[in-house]
Amino acid sequence: xxxxxxxxxxxxxxxxxxxxxxxxxxxxxxxxxxxxxxxxxxxxxxxxxxxxxxxxxxxxxxxxxxxxxxxxxxxxxxxxxxxxxxxxxxxxxxxxxxxxxxxxxxxxxxxxxxxxxxxxxxxxxxxxxxxxxxxxxxxxxxxxxxxxxxxxxxxxxxxxxxxxxxxxxxxxxxxxxxxxxxxxxxxxxxxxxxxxxxxxxxxxxxxxxxxxxxxxxxxxxxxxxxxxxxxxxxxxxxxxxxxxxxxxxxxxxxxxxxxxxxxxxxxxxxxxxxxxxxxxxxxxxxxxxxxxxxxxxxxxxxxxx
Numbered sequence: 001x002x003x004x005x006x007x008x009x010x011x012x013x014x015x016x017x018x019x020x021x022x023x024x025x026x027x028x029x030x031x032x033x034x035x036x037x038x039x040x041x042x043x044x045x046x047x048x049x050x051x052x053x054x055x056x057x058x059x060x061x062x063x064x065x066x067x068x069x070x071x072x073x074x075x076x077x078x079x080x081x082x083x084x085x086x087x088x089x090x091x092x093x094x095x096x097x098x099x100x101x102x103x104x105x106x107x108x109x110x111x112x113x114x115x116x117x118x119x120x121x122x123x124x125x126x127x128x129x130x131x132x133x134x135x136x137x138x139x140x141x142x143x144x145x146x147x148x149x150x151x152x153x154x155x156x157x158x159x160x161x162x163x164x165x166x167x168x169x170x171x172x173x174x175x176x177x178x179x180x181x182x183x184x185x186x187x188x189x190x191x192x193x194x195x196x197x198x199x200x201x202x203x204x205x206x207x208x209x210x211x212x213x214x215x216x217x218x219x220x221x222x223x224x225x226x227x228x229x230x231x232x233x234x235x236x237x238x239x240x241x242x243x244x245x246x247x248x249x250x251x252x253x254x255x256x257x258x259x260x261x262x263x264x265x266x267x268x269x270x271x272x273x274x275x276x277x278x279x280x281x282x283x284x285x286x287x288x289x290x291x292x293x294x295x296x297x298x299x300x301x302x303x304x305x
Contacts, residue, residue, distance in 0.1 A: 031295040034151040038062040038107070039288040039300075041075025041200070041250025042270035044116065045097040049276040051080070052100050058271050058287055059104045061305035069289065070151070072107050075250035075268065076114025076160075076200030078139070080275070082131060083120050083169060090119050094138045110148075111139040114200040114251065115161045115170050115225075128163040128170070145178050147185050153196055153292050154189045154243075156182065160201035160228065160251075172201035173230040179237075186241045194296035197238075197247035203228045204235065204247070204265045207254035210281065226252065238263050246298040248290065253280040255302050266290075266300045 040058065045051050062069055079093035101109070117139075119131035136144060144159040160172045174182065189195060202208065208226040215221070228234065238244040239261055246264045253270040266288065273285030284304045291299040 031293040031297055033291050034294050035071075035153060035292040036067065036069045037290040037292070038069040038072045039075055039248050039250075039266075039268045039290050040072050040271055041268055041287070042077040042114070042253055042272055043074075043097065044077055044080045044270070044272040044275050045093055045100070046080035046276070047092060047096060051272065051276050052096055054276060054285065055097075055100050055271060056104045058285075058305045059100070061303070062287065062289075063106065065289075069107060072105070072109045073157075073198055073248065073290075074109055074111045074139070075198065075248065076112045077116040077250065077270075078111075078114070078135075079117055081116050082118055082135070083116065085119070085121075087119070090134075098138065110155070110157060110198070111141050112157050112198055112200050113139070113141070113144060113159060113161065118161065118170075120169060123166070123168040125163050125167040128167065132161075145181065149193075151292065152193065152294060154193050155196045155198065156185060158182070158197065158199040160199045160249075171224045172226075172228050173224070174228075174234070179230075179233070183237065186237070186244070189241070189243065191243055193243060194292070195241065195244045196290075196292065196298070197244065199228070199247065199249050201226070201228055201251045202249040202265065202267050204231055204258050204260060205249065205252065205256055205267045206258050207252050207256040207267050211252055211254065235261060235263070243296065245296050246290075246300070248288070248300075254283045255286075257300065264298055264300070268300070269302055 043055055078097050082090045113135050117135035119134050120128050147156040161170050162175055164171050205227055208222045244263055249267050252267055255269045256267045258265040268288035269283045269286050271287055274280035286302050286304040289301045
């Protein structure tokens with residue numbers, strides 16, 4: 001065989017490969033971005049230290065991007081502190097948050113309740129639930145957990161924050177009612193539809209090991225208020241549904257990414273940084289741009305506004 005014959009045979013083989021039935025049935029396409037989300041979490045609105053002006057700057061920054069978001073997800077802790085405060089103080093915080101959002105934002109918003117949003121002056125389950133309902137009313141939420149379809153994705157917003165068994169303040173997990181709802185909701189989602197999970201408290205995070213003195217007596221210690229106590233239960237559930245692609249959270253005011261068993265978990269800092277006093281450890285005030293693609297991939301970028 002001479003060189004010319006060899007080149008002809010290689011060319012013929014490549015042509016046959018390019019025209020194979022599999023290639024014809026599965027054309028390669030570039031994934032398209034179908035949804036851009038501004039994940040704005042831990043605003044901690046208050047009347048002091050310029051919080052309102054800072055929140056305005058954040059909203060302006062997101063909406064003035066060359067490719068602005070399609071929607072905002074409020075990841076919880078919209079106000080500085082409801083727990084233990086007088087009702088008048090909590091009312092003022094919510095009024096200021098609502099004023100800024102109404103006057104400075106034109107994007108649709110999905111809401112999630114954080115621990116600082118819940119008014120609770122007595123350590124009872126009844127008081128906790130009443131305080132959570134107040135927060136839901138302020139955020140115009142008809143349910144504390146819910147799901148919706150948007151641009152070919154299924155988005156699930158969870159309620160992380162629960163009273164402890166004795167009614168005291170607070171722990172992070174899904175109560176049984178919510179967990180069984182989540183099981184049924186995921187089961188009903190078509191397998192080809194990618195799923196995004198949103199919670200206030202991280203389901204899984206690395207930054208929780210750096211928030212305070214977490215290592216003592218040769219042991220790492222992460223409180224159930226820092227990260228979900230039902231992480232194993234939830235990751236086992238997600239394992240049964242490979243179309244669960246990503247989970248977003250806030251709460252820790254730090255940023256990280258943990259990839260585990262096919263799911264990317266993003267903890268997305270805080271709009272308030274260190275509660276409006278500069279950086280919290282290494283993380284400056286910011287929000288995340290979350291781009292969702294047609295093939296189920298996710299790009300999460302933290303933006304210092």
